[in-house]
Amino acid sequence: MTGGGRGMTSGSAWARLRRDRAAAGAAATLLLIAVFALLAPLWARWTGHPCDAAFPATGLAADGTPRGPSREFWLGADPLGRDVLVRAAYGARISLAVGVLAALLAALAGTAAGTVAGYAGGALDALLARLMDTALALPHLLVAITIATTFQITSAAGSLALTVLVIAFFSFAALGRVVRGQVLVVKERPFIEAARATGAPAARIVVVDVLPNVAAQVAVLTSLLVPAAIVFEATLSFLGVGVRPPMPSWGAMLGEGGAAFRSAWWLLAVPGTLLLLTTLACNLLGDAVRDALGPERGR
Amino acid sequence: MALLEVTDLRVSFDTPQGVVHAVRGLSFGVGEGRTLGIVGESGAGKSAGVQALLGLLPGARTGGRALFAGRDLLTAGEKELRRVRGGRIGMVFQDPLAGLHPLYPVGRQIAEAVRAHDPGIGRRRARERAIELLALAGVPDPARRAAAYPHRLSGGLRQRALIAMALAPGPRLLIADEPTAALDATVRAQILDLLRRLRDERGMALIVISHDLGVVAGLADEVLVMYGGKAAERGGRHPLYRRPQHPYTRGLLASVPSAALFAGGGGARLRPIPGPPPDPRDPQPGCAFRPRCPHALARCGEDPPLVPVAGDPAHLAACWLVRGPEGDGP
Amino acid sequence: MTALLSVRDARVHFPLTRGVLRREIGRVRALDGVTLDVAAGETLGIVGESGCGKSTLARCVTALQPVTAGRVLFEGTDVAALSRTGRKAFRRDVQIVFQDPYGSLNPRRRVGSIIADPLAVHRVASGEALRRRVRDLMDLVGLDPSHADRFPAEFSGGQRQRVAIARAIALRPRLLVCDEPVSALDASVQAQILNLLRDLRDELGLTIVFIAHDLPAVRYVSDRVAVMYLGRVVELAAAEDLHARPRHPYTAALLAAAAATDPAETGPIATGGGLPLLQGEPPSPAAPPPGCGFHPRCPRATPLCRREPPPLISRPGAPAHLAACHHVPEHAALPAGPEAGS
Numbered sequence: 001m002t003g004g005g006r007g008m009t010s011g012s013a014w015a016r017l018r019r020d021r022a023a024a025g026a027a028a029t030l031l032l033i034a035v036f037a038l039l040a041p042l043w044a045r046w047t048g049h050p051c052d053a054a055f056p057a058t059g060l061a062a063d064g065t066p067r068g069p070s071r072e073f074w075l076g077a078d079p080l081g082r083d084v085l086v087r088a089a090y091g092a093r094i095s096l097a098v099g100v101l102a103a104l105l106a107a108l109a110g111t112a113a114g115t116v117a118g119y120a121g122g123a124l125d126a127l128l129a130r131l132m133d134t135a136l137a138l139p140h141l142l143v144a145i146t147i148a149t150t151f152q153i154t155s156a157a158g159s160l161a162l163t164v165l166v167i168a169f170f171s172f173a174a175l176g177r178v179v180r181g182q183v184l185v186v187k188e189r190p191f192i193e194a195a196r197a198t199g200a201p202a203a204r205i206v207v208v209d210v211l212p213n214v215a216a217q218v219a220v221l222t223s224l225l226v227p228a229a230i231v232f233e234a235t236l237s238f239l240g241v242g243v244r245p246p247m248p249s250w251g252a253m254l255g256e257g258g259a260a261f262r263s264a265w266w267l268l269a270v271p272g273t274l275l276l277l278t279t280l281a282c283n284l285l286g287d288a289v290r291d292a293l294g295p296e297r298g299r
Numbered sequence: 300m301a302l303l304e305v306t307d308l309r310v311s312f313d314t315p316q317g318v319v320h321a322v323r324g325l326s327f328g329v330g331e332g333r334t335l336g337i338v339g340e341s342g343a344g345k346s347a348g349v350q351a352l353l354g355l356l357p358g359a360r361t362g363g364r365a366l367f368a369g370r371d372l373l374t375a376g377e378k379e380l381r382r383v384r385g386g387r388i389g390m391v392f393q394d395p396l397a398g399l400h401p402l403y404p405v406g407r408q409i410a411e412a413v414r415a416h417d418p419g420i421g422r423r424r425a426r427e428r429a430i431e432l433l434a435l436a437g438v439p440d441p442a443r444r445a446a447a448y449p450h451r452l453s454g455g456l457r458q459r460a461l462i463a464m465a466l467a468p469g470p471r472l473l474i475a476d477e478p479t480a481a482l483d484a485t486v487r488a489q490i491l492d493l494l495r496r497l498r499d500e501r502g503m504a505l506i507v508i509s510h511d512l513g514v515v516a517g518l519a520d521e522v523l524v525m526y527g528g529k530a531a532e533r534g535g536r537h538p539l540y541r542r543p544q545h546p547y548t549r550g551l552l553a554s555v556p557s558a559a560l561f562a563g564g565g566g567a568r569l570r571p572i573p574g575p576p577p578d579p580r581d582p583q584p585g586c587a588f589r590p591r592c593p594h595a596l597a598r599c600g601e602d603p604p605l606v607p608v609a610g611d612p613a614h615l616a617a618c619w620l621v622r623g624p625e626g627d628g629p
Numbered sequence: 630m631t632a633l634l635s636v637r638d639a640r641v642h643f644p645l646t647r648g649v650l651r652r653e654i655g656r657v658r659a660l661d662g663v664t665l666d667v668a669a670g671e672t673l674g675i676v677g678e679s680g681c682g683k684s685t686l687a688r689c690v691t692a693l694q695p696v697t698a699g700r701v702l703f704e705g706t707d708v709a710a711l712s713r714t715g716r717k718a719f720r721r722d723v724q725i726v727f728q729d730p731y732g733s734l735n736p737r738r739r740v741g742s743i744i745a746d747p748l749a750v751h752r753v754a755s756g757e758a759l760r761r762r763v764r765d766l767m768d769l770v771g772l773d774p775s776h777a778d779r780f781p782a783e784f785s786g787g788q789r790q791r792v793a794i795a796r797a798i799a800l801r802p803r804l805l806v807c808d809e810p811v812s813a814l815d816a817s818v819q820a821q822i823l824n825l826l827r828d829l830r831d832e833l834g835l836t837i838v839f840i841a842h843d844l845p846a847v848r849y850v851s852d853r854v855a856v857m858y859l860g861r862v863v864e865l866a867a868a869e870d871l872h873a874r875p876r877h878p879y880t881a882a883l884l885a886a887a888a889a890t891d892p893a894e895t896g897p898i899a900t901g902g903g904l905p906l907l908q909g910e911p912p913s914p915a916a917p918p919p920g921c922g923f924h925p926r927c928p929r930a931t932p933l934c935r936r937e938p939p940p941l942i943s944r945p946g947a948p949a950h951l952a953a954c955h956h957v958p959e960h961a962a963l964p965a966g967p968e969a970g971s
Contacts, residue, residue, distance in 0.1 A: 190732035197691055198747040198796070199720025208746075212737040340815035439909075453910045454679075483678035483842060484886040485907040491889065492906055510816060513890035540892055552892055554820030556845035559893035561872070568827075569849065571820030575785035 016292040023288030026281040033278055037092035044090075047074070049083035051090045052246045056081040066264045076266035078256065088270050091248035094160070095275070098249070099230035102164045106171035106229070107222040113172065114179025115214070119187060119206055129180065135173035141235065144170070148241035159244040167232045175221045182214045189213075216293040223286035227279035234275055250275045301328035302368060302472055302504045309362035310344070310351040317580045321347035323528040324363075326605075329521070331471060334498060334505040336515030336536070338551075339525035340576045345508050346476050348525075353388065353474075354380035368471070385415055389465030393477035395457035398464070399449040405460040406430065406445025409467055416468035429463070436463040437493050455486040462493065472504040473497070479514055491517055512551055516540060521613075524548050527577045527587025530605055534614030544608050544616035547572070547588045586618070594620055631705055632666035633836050634690060634804055639663045639699035640860075641685050645915060657915045659685040661860030662699070664941065667804070672830060672837040674851030674868065676844050676883065680914055682860040683840045684728075687808040690838060691725045692716070703804070721751055724797040728809035730789035734781040740792045741767075741777030747799045766795040769832075770825060787818035791825065798829060806838045811846060823849055844887045848872060856880045859922035860914055862941055866950040876944075876952035879923050882907040921955065929956050 017023055044050050058072050059081030066077045075085040117128035144166045153159050186192065187210065195205045234251025236242030238258075243249045245256075250271040257267025310322040321344040329335040339345040350356045352365045352372050365372040368387065372380065384390065392398050400408055409429035414420055420428070426445075433441035436459040449457055458478060465473060475494060479487035495518055498505045509515050515522055515536075522539045524532045524547065532545040543549045550572035560567045574591045577583070585600040586592070592599065598619045608614040608621055641660040644653045660682045667673045677683045688694035689701055692708045701708045703719060711719055724747070727733040734743055744763050748754045754762050764774035770791040781789055790810060797805055807826065811819040827850055830837055841847045847854055847868075854871045856864040856879065864877040875881045885906060909926045912918055921939050924930040933955050941953040 190727050190729050191735040193693060194725070194727060194733045194793070194796070195735075195746065197693060197720070197725045198750050198800075199717055200746065200750045204750065208738070209735050213735070340817060455910045483911075484844070484890075485678065485882050486910055488886040488889040488906045489908070511890065512816070512892040516892045517889055551817055554817045555892060556820075556823070556849040557891050557893035558888065561845075561848065569820040569824055571824060572817040573821070575787060575818065576815060 013292045017288060020288045020292065022284050023292075026284035026288070029277055029281040030285065033092060033274065033281075034096065036089055037096055040086065040089035040093060044083075044086045047072075047083055047086060049073075049086050051086050051248065052082065054081040055083070059083070066260065066267070068264065068266060075270050076264065078253075078267055079260050079264070084253075084266060084270050087248040087253060088250070088274060091250050091253055091271060092274060094243055094247060094249040095230050095233060095251070096278070098160065098164055098167070098233040098243070099226045099278075102167035102171065102229040102233070103222050103225035105164065105168035106175055106225055107218055109168065110172040110175030110221075111179050111211075111214070111218050114176040114181075115183050115206060115210065117176070118180040118183025119202065119210060125180075128176075132173035132176045132180075135170060136177070138170070140170045140232075141239075144236055145239065145241050148236070154244065156244055156247050159242070159247075163233055163236060163242045166236070167229045170232070171225050171229060175218070175225065178221060179214055179218060182217055183210055186210050186213045216290075220286055220290040220293065223282060223289055226286075227282035230275065230282075231279060301330045303506075304328040304366045305348075305352065305363065306365075307363040308348055308352070308365060308373075310347050310356065310359050312347075312356060312359040314580075319347075319579045320582045321359075321528055321579055322351070323582060325525070325528070325530055326363075327523050327530070327533065329472070329504045329506055331504050332498065332502045333521070334495075334507060334519045336519030336522045337506065337508045337525060338510070338512050338515050338522060340510055342576055342579045343525040344528040344579065345510075345525050349474055349476065349506065349508060353384055353390070355384075385412065386468045387471045389468070389470035389473045391458070391461050391465050391473065391475040391478050393480045395454065395461045395481070396449060398461045399457065401449055404446050404448055405452065405457075405464075406433070406447075409433065409445070409460070409464045412464050412467035428467070432463040432466055433460065435466065435497070436460070437489070438463065454482050455489060458482065458490055459493065462490075462497070466497065466501075469501075470503060472506065474506045474508070476508045477510070478507065480510070487514070494518060512540075512555065513557075524551070527582065528579060529587065530615070530617060531588065532614075532616045532618075533605070534608070534611065534616075538608075538611055538614045542608075542614075544614070544621045545588075545618050546592050546594055546620070548616075550591075596620075632702075633669040633704060634667040634838070635700075635702040635705075636663050636665050636686070636690065637700045637702065639686070639689055639696045639701060641682070641689060641694060642697045655915055657913075658860050658917055659914055660689065660696070661914075661917070663857075663860070663862055664699075665855055665862060665865060667836060667838060669803070669836050670834060671852045672839055672850055674847035674854040675838065675840045675857060676842065676847045676854060677857035678842055678911055680859075680911055681857040682914070683842075683857050684808055686857070687725065687806050687838070687840050690804075691723055691806050692719060693725075717751070721747075721800045722803045723806065724800065724802040724804075725806040725808060726790070726793050726797045726810045728812050730786050730793055730813060731781075733793050734789055736781055739778050739780060740772075740784070743781070743792060744777075744795045744799060747796060751800060753800065762799070763795075766799055769798075769829070770795045771821075785818070786814050787821055790814065790822050794822075794825065794829070798833065798835070801833065802835070804836045804838065806840070808840045809842065810839075812841065812843070819846065826850055844883050845891070856883065859911060859917055861922060861953065862951075863923065863954070864950075864952045865941065866947075866952075870947070870950055874950070876950065876957045877923075877954045878927050878929060878956075879907075880952075882926075921953070931955070 049055060059067055059077030061067055066079050067073060068076045073083055078084055113128050113132060117125040147166055151162060153162055192205060192209055195209050233242055233249060234254060237249045237251030238255035240255060242251055245252060253271040254268060261268050306326050308322050308325045311318055311320045325348055327335060337345045347356060351359045351361050354377060361373050399405060406429045409432055410425040413425045413428045430441045430445050433445055438444050438456060438459045452460060479490050482490060494505060507515055507518050519536050522534065522536050523530055526547050531547045532539060543552055553570040554572060556569060572591050577587050586603050589595045589599040596619060603617045603619045605615045605617045606621060608616055639660055640662055643657040643659055645655040645657060646652060647654045663686060675683050675686065685694060689696050695709060703723065708719060741763050744766055745759050748759055748762055763777055767774040767777060772788060772791050811822050814822060823846060829835060839847060839850050851868050854868050855862045856877065858879050864871065864880045871880060875884055907926055912925060918925055920936045921934040924934040939953045939955045941951045943951050944957055
């Protein structure tokens, strides 16, 4: 027998992830939604209904109420006579982009803040820790609404960027605190002292020895931030302080559809179902990633 | 007949890394007033074997027979085992903190052990008995220490408190699993001394499990050396230490810096056993020691039986090179 | 001759605090005035029980822990006063092997990269030269160089400690500090590592500070041995001299305890060759007794011991044998003396 082979019999994290049925289902769902979003122009071409174009003649009934799902409008029309299918696909692009971008930004900022705070300690730690505490303590929605109304941004790109920034700001702290705690634990492990004893500078120790040992947690937390950010965006847009109309997003569609819900169920059902499926799949996948990475390999 | 008689014990259990074949056919016995030392390295199966006997390895699959005062522990129900564990068999573990509840004073925990065994005894009497037991275990100022929480006691005092608790029901057999591994040298000697004294005074049977041949050397009448889940060698303390037969026992003795080594002068060198101990998840056919053995033969691919050594029917070794009465050792 | 390493009255006191305001309620005297020298080429063993300060001393001499008072001098230079470049050179010259072979290796890095770390940090080698050095080092410590791509979890405890040793000697340090390097290993593997350290010392001419709680292991690798108790050195002598003629009663007790668990001692149930076993346990370094720290457990303690801490001094006729005891016997072996039990 050689010394090798210990502790590796159970296979890699990736292999464990691939064996997880729930994870496979969740990944397939997300893939379908992503394809649906990517192919938005195709839906627009097939239906002949561009995203923001209104078709009151065909989309609205005589009394002005939107028509339900039909051969012309597969998933019905909205009160302006726009195609819900096409808007849901374009909205998926916005929702997913905002969710992923905000989560990545939050992960980046949170990891940086948490790592610096945890590793440096002292006054820098106190400052960053208080900043993160403050971000967590603020009433998110209230502040977000205040910011959105204070900075009257009219451009589509501007409103999108502001939404991403607001969501990232309120998400980074939760992740940052977890990373900080994790770094504090890793910092006490003997191999960090061993690295210090070789004369390695702090920056190298952080990159080579600390970050790889918190990367798994960051990956899991980030994957769980995505659905939270999508819901946050939906909430903001629902309240009219997220992305600007006529840009579609699931939240904006839910907001616009709320009034006509009694007569037109599809206005809520379509974006609502998509939102639910996406967040559910993201959460399932995040849990599966965490389970697969599991406790550190070895003892 | 011995108080505890274990025959062909087999223990395996599942871990996320695969099935661990902890014990693969082990026989031993211990009589009242006698001490059996079980020695082995990590993964040799020494602790798993004894824990499985007492039903302390949930989910473990066991085979063989383990007669304690005539009753087979391996077929006993959980309820009966629990009664045995808190009664006629006492246990002391490596980490005394794990055996003590952190939120109760040690005296109260010992008093509870007393009452669990003898429900008729009054609270006050149980408390007095707890203090007596602490004194018996060599705890200085036992009345005051009885009121202390476990974390307020030093490592040595905790181990003494745990021994006092194990003694509460007046066990016939005391099992000490690495009782001194967490203790410093001067304290270790005190605890070993205490175990020896208690055994002699109360006529208990004692099983001491250790990775350290030296810990067992001062205490055991009979020593069982385990390797790869099996007995490599078994015999009286003196014959085994003076005339070790199995290459593993020899290797183990040659790898500790002992007084005998230094007696040879400054240049004396340890002769370590090469390589790592076997992986209990991946038992190989034949003698488990073969990959590390300097004398390995083709025949070692077959399992060597445990046979008596020349001139001493009580001294057994599992090695093809031990020929028994007429043959020479390795 | 100047010593390679000199420790002068080194103290490390950790404050004990309580409450959110971290009010200081006491001090843990982890190291309470240690003075010793390590000459180039020698192996100094340091032995003592948990809490005696031996690991704190290891961290002080490797500059991982600043001293509260006193000095640590490497080649005559105070390590606390090193310049940036001086410190970098110090880190090259002084390396450490830790107790825990599971914790001291980053589980997410391949062992080849771990061993290469000091070489990369100090830009000694790179590329193919670096890989060759790593292979040579693995070979030197008895590891298969083809396993450089494996993770620590794929190695046994002994092999991991070999990885840690390879990392520590990669820069050919002038001083190697080993902090309980074999305590976590199985007996048969301990011997492998002890022999490896002895061989490396001879091959590379290393100066070693070897720390352990186990007197026989210390004796096996050391030229001189310092016995520590409660943050102080209580006896310091050549290894053979210390074993043959211990002067401090604590050293004698450690020898007795070692003899009590010596597998070669197959006398009628060993109790340390008939020596009385020490009673009690070491006091907490947060509340050390006045006078000699050992007096509460000492069979020969007198009012003087309770009052005055004894200095670590030599006696006439044996200038290299230091002991901190008011009652050093006039001659030779304390265990043989009839007064030992009184």
